[in-house]
Amino acid sequence: MFTYQAPPQLLAGRRILVTGAGRGIGAAAAETFAAHGAQVVLLGRHGAALQRTADAIAAAGHGQAQAVLLDLEHAHEADYQALAGQLGTHLDGVLHNASLLGPRVELEHITPAEFARVMQVNVNATFALTAALLPLLRRAPNDASLVFTSSSVGRKGRAQWGAYAVSKFATEGLMQTLADELAGTRLRANSVNPGGTRTDMRAQAYPHEDPQRVPTPTDIMPVYLYLMGPDSAAVNGQALNAQ
Numbered sequence: 626m627f628t629y630q631a632p633p634q635l636l637a638g639r640r641i642l643v644t645g646a647g648r649g650i651g652a653a654a655a656e657t658f659a660a661h662g663a664q665v666v667l668l669g670r671h672g673a674a675l676q677r678t679a680d681a682i683a684a685a686g687h688g689q690a691q692a693v694l695l696d697l698e699h700a701h702e703a704d705y706q707a708l709a710g711q712l713g714t715h716l717d718g719v720l721h722n723a724s725l726l727g728p729r730v731e732l733e734h735i736t737p738a739e740f741a742r743v744m745q746v747n748v749n750a751t752f753a754l755t756a757a758l759l760p761l762l763r764r765a766p767n768d769a770s771l772v773f774t775s776s777s778v779g780r781k782g783r784a785q786w787g788a789y790a791v792s793k794f795a796t797e798g799l800m801q802t803l804a805d806e807l808a809g810t811r812l813r814a815n816s817v818n819p820g821g822t823r824t825d826m827r828a829q830a831y832p833h834e835d836p837q838r839v840p841t842p843t844d845i846m847p848v849y850l851y852l853m854g855p856d857s858a859a860v861n862g863q864a865l866n867a868q
């Protein structure tokens with residue numbers, strides 16, 4: 626496991642947006658960032674799920690999270706611009722976490738529509754959201770951080786991981802290209818491979834696995850805290866592993 630001892634108020638005063646914040650790793654990240662002092666913005670396509678995360682944050686005494694509804698499969702340029710307009714003066718961090726697994730079959734058995742859907746959510750939407758939020762990130766008073774979510778199959782291709790694997794390679798490419806463009810600025814971009822983590826997506830990918838044998842989203846939070854906080858201000862263009 627990535628080890629990092631985060632100070633309790635590591636993210637105090639930081640405003641951080643998390644996509645896919647209604648469940649799984651995104652919900653845990655939002656709650657963890659809030660517990661370390663951040664004001665979090667929860668992005669997702671189901672209001673009830675975002676409300677559950679916001680309620681958990683409030684119940685823990687970690688403030689009021691802002692929820693913004695956006696379906697990354699169907700969002701258009703105007704939706705991203707409207708979202709950026711809702712977010713106030715600046716952002717200090719963005720965690721691109723939302724993703725679709727898609728069919729776990731050989732590439733030849735994936736339809737173009739299924740392939741396009743995974744690429745839309747995992748890559749095109751990540752690009753469009755990043756582009757819309759860069760002006761807000763540039764206005765952060767100190768360092769600011771973009772974290773992209775990869776996978777082990779986004780670093781080495783593997784049979785039957787289909788469009789998902791291709792989308793995670795593209796995510797790494799997006800991160801690396803952006804990181805090179807951001808070099809020398811106060812803004813940085815890095816990726817995290819969470820590794821096998823106890824979520825709905827993991828259960829969908831490995832239906833016969835005993836979930837108790839897999840780390841929880843809370844267990845893998847140290848690398849996310851490290852990348853969102855000032856201790857990683859000089860880290861740019863790196864592909865990190867949560868485990």
Ligand code: NAP
Pocket residue numbers: 644645646647648649650651668669670671674695696697698699721722723724725746774775776777818819820821822823824825826827
């Ligand atoms: P998860 O439990 O399936 O959660 C996926 C999240 O993405 C949900 O919040 C979901 O929202 C959101 N999402 C999907 N499609 C969306 C759309 N069209 N618009 C907005 N949000 C959408 O997955 P997870 O395991 O927490 O995965 C989080 C990240 O880690 C993903 O990028 C995944 O690829 C990566 N990852 C996970 C593992 C693992 O073992 N769990 C391993 C490697 C990488 P809804 O609730 O609305 O569906």
